[in-house]
Amino acid sequence: MQVVIFADAQAAGAYGAGLINDRLERGALNVLGVATGSSPVPLYQALAADPHPRLTGLTAFALDEYVGLPKEHPESYDSVIDRKVRRPLGLDPARVHVPDADPERLETAGERYEQRIAEAGGVDLQILGIGATGHIGFNEPTSSLASRTRLKTLAPATRADNARFFDSEDEVPVHCITQGIGTILDAGEVLLLAQGEQKARAVAQAVEGPISSMCPASALQLHRKATLLLDEAAASQL
Numbered sequence: 001m002q003v004v005i006f007a008d009a010q011a012a013g014a015y016g017a018g019l020i021n022d023r024l025e026r027g028a029l030n031v032l033g034v035a036t037g038s039s040p041v042p043l044y045q046a047l048a049a050d051p052h053p054r055l056t057g058l059t060a061f062a063l064d065e066y067v068g069l070p071k072e073h074p075e076s077y078d079s080v081i082d083r084k085v086r087r088p089l090g091l092d093p094a095r096v097h098v099p100d101a102d103p104e105r106l107e108t109a110g111e112r113y114e115q116r117i118a119e120a121g122g123v124d125l126q127i128l129g130i131g132a133t134g135h136i137g138f139n140e141p142t143s144s145l146a147s148r149t150r151l152k153t154l155a156p157a158t159r160a161d162n163a164r165f166f167d168s169e170d171e172v173p174v175h176c177i178t179q180g181i182g183t184i185l186d187a188g189e190v191l192l193l194a195q196g197e198q199k200a201r202a203v204a205q206a207v208e209g210p211i212s213s214m215c216p217a218s219a220l221q222l223h224r225k226a227t228l229l230l231d232e233a234a235a236s237q238l
């Protein structure tokens with residue numbers, strides 16, 4: 001696990017974009033794993049500001065999706081990925097995938113998504129944020145470190161955190177489909193971004209704590225190519 005600390009989120013985003021552009025340049029990046037949340041936004045902005053010619057040819061897989069929101073809802077991850085990632089990066093809509101959280105097809109959603117990732121040849125580089133609970137994707141504490149894409153219940157703390165995107169906490173969905181920790185660990189490379197004091201404890205547990213399902217991000221200690229790009233506040237408890 002490599003930890004790099006920057007003065008601010010913009011510097012971290014610019015470094016991450018440089019790393020992605022390097023992989024694009026070398027032809028080593030075809031499938032990008034993308035994350036929602038505010039943490040990767042400076043990275044997406046830096047990529048969009050100076051787009052590499054191969055950027056628009058990428059296939060992308062999102063980590064997760066809420067269950068119970070129509071795709072068109074502005075806070076569905078389908079909409080968020082479209083707004084924050086696909087459009088700014090100029091990706092082909094047909095190559096951008098988000099888990100299918102249609103309530104009619106939930107039982108097979110995880111397996112179908114895993115299959116799509118496998119058919120694309122696997123994720124070359126996965127972008128991640130981290131929740132204050134230590135979650136990655138929506139793998140909350142106690143998620144199995146070997147888990148695959150599946151239906152999950154959101155932790156109350158995560159619903160409270162994400163209530164800022166909705167009119168009230170009651171509107172935040174209770175369930176989601178998320179890539180598993182095992183799915184995330186299968187990516188060839190992982191780039192986790194975290195900013196701010198509110199992430200400092202989760203970051204410290206992920207980097208210096210034991211590998212434990214109580215801090216899902218600690219599983220990244222098992223990955224051979226995981227880089228954490230932190231601002232000083234997020235690194236303050238290291």
Ligand code: GLP
Nearest residue numbers: 035037038039129130131137138
């Ligand atoms: C959500 C997403 C995570 C993300 C987290 C942190 O819960 N499912 O993938 O890492 O939010 O969000 P933020 O980066 O806005 O703090």
